[in-house]
């Protein structure tokens with residue numbers, strides 16, 4: 509018997525999702541389609557009769573805007589939205605800004621899949637020579653985190669994402685759920701994958717096969733120990749959802765960048 513409902517959401521399509529570049533901690537905005545995906549997600553949730561008491565987002569605009577648009581479309585703008593770097597996208601280190609298809613051409617599709625989907629492989633770290641280093645670390649949003657700026661990640665495996673996310677999940681989000689609050693977590697492909705791995709007990713090997721589309725709400729029905737009582741449900745048109753998952757998987761296929 510389900511005691512709690514929890515919703516996870518990867519933000520709507522971002523500008524660098526279209527350009528097929530690793531976006532990670534770079535603060536790209538939602539694309540026009542991404543804005544519409546977020547609104548559509550809110551309309552769908554409203555039509556299905558859901559509501560939220562608390563929303564959690566990362567510090568990145570694309571997840572915050574998605575949450576706002578979902579709440580606006582539901583007519584529930586008053587719902588509190590709480591933000592933390594601990595829900596940020598995985599830090600892709602030196603890969604940030606690079607085009608996945610070009611990377612697949614240069615390093616092979618298998619290597620790109622390892623970088624994108626493996627559990628414990630950490631990409632090379634970002635350093636000061638990287639074009640986005642100062643844009644990320646000089647940003648004021650990282651001045652008031654619960655760790656000093658110097659201790660923020662420079663690159664992360666999915667395992668390292670889970671390590672920094674778990675304290676927030678356990679100490680901040682779980683108590684809200686256990687109070688009976690219906691929670692939406694509006695985050696990112698890999699921060700949601702890390703949380704799914706933890707909640708569903710997905711093995712290190714099987715998490716490689718989990719890819720999340722943009723703008724599709726994932727409903728988890730949980731028992732009193734926050735263990736799933738039935739498989740996760742991706743809400744919406746199932747053919748479109750499968751096509752959207754394939755689109756994300758295909759981003760790692762070798763292809764020369766369009767001139």
Ligand SMILES: O=C(O)[C@@H](COP(=O)(O)O)OP(=O)(O)O
Pocket residue numbers: 518519522524525529530531532533597600608624695696697698756
């Ligand atoms: O960092 C990014 O570019 C994508 C994930 O990339 P992949 O792991 O799918 O390559 O994150 P998101 O769009 O969810 O914020």
